Amino acid sequence: MQTIGGLSGPSRERLAKILRETKGTIAAEDAARVLHVERTEASRLLASWSARGWLMRIRRGLYAPVPLESSTSDLAIDDAWAVAGRLFAPCYIGGWSAAEHWGFTEQLFRSTLIFTTRRPRTRQVEARGTVFVVHTVEKRAMFGLKPVWRGRVKVNISDPTRTVLDLLDTPSLGGGIRSVIEMLRAYLASPHRDTQLLIRYADQLGNRAVFKRLGYLATTHFGGLADVEQACRARLSTGNAKLDPKLPAERLVTAWRLWIPAEFSEEPAA
Numbered sequence: 001m002q003t004i005g006g007l008s009g010p011s012r013e014r015l016a017k018i019l020r021e022t023k024g025t026i027a028a029e030d031a032a033r034v035l036h037v038e039r040t041e042a043s044r045l046l047a048s049w050s051a052r053g054w055l056m057r058i059r060r061g062l063y064a065p066v067p068l069e070s071s072t073s074d075l076a077i078d079d080a081w082a083v084a085g086r087l088f089a090p091c092y093i094g095g096w097s098a099a100e101h102w103g104f105t106e107q108l109f110r111s112t113l114i115f116t117t118r119r120p121r122t123r124q125v126e127a128r129g130t131v132f133v134v135h136t137v138e139k140r141a142m143f144g145l146k147p148v149w150r151g152r153v154k155v156n157i158s159d160p161t162r163t164v165l166d167l168l169d170t171p172s173l174g175g176g177i178r179s180v181i182e183m184l185r186a187y188l189a190s191p192h193r194d195t196q197l198l199i200r201y202a203d204q205l206g207n208r209a210v211f212k213r214l215g216y217l218a219t220t221h222f223g224g225l226a227d228v229e230q231a232c233r234a235r236l237s238t239g240n241a242k243l244d245p246k247l248p249a250e251r252l253v254t255a256w257r258l259w260i261p262a263e264f265s266e267e268p269a270a
Contacts, residue, residue: 095173160192
C-alpha cells in the first residue's frame with residue numbers, strides 16, 4: 001500500500017494550482033501549461049507527487065488526483081467515463097455502456113465500451129482495475145453524439161438512437177443479438193424512440209446489413225413498424241448478411257437476404 005507523504009509549502013501550492021486548472025485527469029502537458037515549465041520538468045513533478053501518494057498513476061504520463069480523505073493512493077478509478085476521454089480521444093461511450101446509461105438494459109457489464117478513431121494495439125485495456133473494451137470507427141462515423149458531464153469533465157456518449165444503430169451494426173457490442181433485441185424493444189417503448197432518425201443515421205453510417213437486421217426484426221419481433229419495414233426494404237443491397245456475425249447460421253431468409261442462427265426464436269410480432 002502506498003501511503004501519502006508530506007509536501008513542502010511551494011510544492012503543495014504548485015500541485016493545488018494544477019488541480020484547480022485541470023479536469024479529472026492530469027497529463028504532463030497540462031502541468032507544463034499551468035506551471036509554465038518544460039514538459040520534462042512537469043513529468044518529473046507529476047512522478048514525484050505520484051511517488052508521494054498525492055496522485056495516482058493511471059498509465060504512463062497520465063494521473064488522477066487522490067481524494068483528500070484517502071490515506072493511500074492505491075485506488076481504483078472513480079469514474080471510468082471521465083478517464084476514457086484522455087485515454088482514447090477522440091472517442092465516445094457507446095454500445096452496452098450507452099445502453100445502460102439510457103435505460104435500455106438492466107444487465108450489468110463489468111467493462112466500459114469505448115468507440116474511438118484510434119487503432120490501439122489491444123482491444124481490451126485495463127487501467128487501475130477498470131477494463132475498457134475498445135472498438136475502432138472511422139472519423140466519418142463520429143456523429144449522433146451527446147455530451148454529458150461527469151463532475152467537471154465533459155464526455156461524449158452515443159445518443160439513444162445512435163446507440164441502437166451501433167447495436168444493429170455490430171450485435172456483439174450489445175452482448176449478442178438476443179440482448180440487442182431486448183435493448184431495441186426498450187428503445188421502441190421509450191420516449192427516445194425516433195424511427196425516422198434511426199433510418200437517417202443508418203443511411204449516414206452506410207452499413208446495408210443494418211437494414212437487413214432491422215427490417216427482419218421489424219417483421220418478426222415488433223408490430224407497428226410498417227414504416228421501418230418499408231424503409232429497410234427500399235434499401236436492401238445484394239448479397240447476404242448474418243443476423244449475428246458471431247453466431248453460426250444455417251437458415252437463409254431470402255426476403256431479407258439474412259442468415260439466421262440455428263434455434264433462433266422468431267417471436268410473434270407484439
